[in-house]
Amino acid sequence: MDPLRKPHWLQKKINPGAHGEMEGLLSELRLETVCQQAHCPNITECFSRSQATFLILGRICTRHCSFCNVSKEAPRPPDPQEPGNVAQAVQRLKLAHVVVTSPTRDDLPDGGAAHFAETVRQIRRASPETAVELLVPDFAGDEGALSVVLQSAPEILGHNLETVPRLYFIRAGADYGRSLQLLARAHQLAPQLKTKSGLMLGLGEEEEELFAVLEELRATGCSYLSLGQYLAPSRQHYPVQRYLEPELFERYREKALSLGFLHVESAPYVRSSYHAQDYESKRIGRNRCRPE
16 A cells, blocks of 8 residues: 555654754763654754764664564673763753653663763753753653663653553554553652653544543553654654544644643644643743633
8 A cells, every 4th residue: 555645734744954963962962862862853953052862872672563663683782981972962952851761671671761861960060950851751651760760860850651441552562551550650759750652643543542641641650741743754654544623623722721731732743752841831821821
């Protein structure tokens, strides 16, 4: 079957010429970003604003999700210099908010939890005013690994459900219940922590399935949500089943807010770390605008 043709609202252009300064810094510090590895359509916008989502623990994933463009070769040992290099990049970019994520590393005993925690500590030393958001894998359900990450006290802990339970065959090695449990335990172990999740739409989910997931997410105490259009990285990846209209994303945003999410980003080009620095300020601004 031929892939669906992109609609007019999904024609964002990437301008590699605007990436030079950021790419130079990343190369100097031997750092990876999910922006580059996932071929994110927002890369020009973010790089030109000196924003990036740092990809620690290498660029190689031990799972084989059919929607993802992150490399799936044999992973290398974690780079002990990487946490300090991320911190140096944060300091040099003068970031008020940074997002740090990783591929899934099932080959590591703790799934990379200690590396996440050390990265947070190094950022705190180099740039104590920077808010740190982590987007973590499921650590194969290891609560001890999750506790290690929580002890580093990030401001936000994210873990993406990605899609509805019926479509989890595209998430090789993942488990919907395990992902929900990670978010629930994070909220239980650190009630002051804001948790966050994200879903890709257009994979074939039905509206009632989506709404059921949103309700289950809220039941874990999840505060923040991102909803964006799935875009297949290539013809070899899982194909897009539908391109959702921008108006539908807005309807889903209103639905999620009605369930109690503190802030929701929902639009075709939204990704889990897109405009991540704005979640808290937008939440506060919306609350101030509510009538007494």
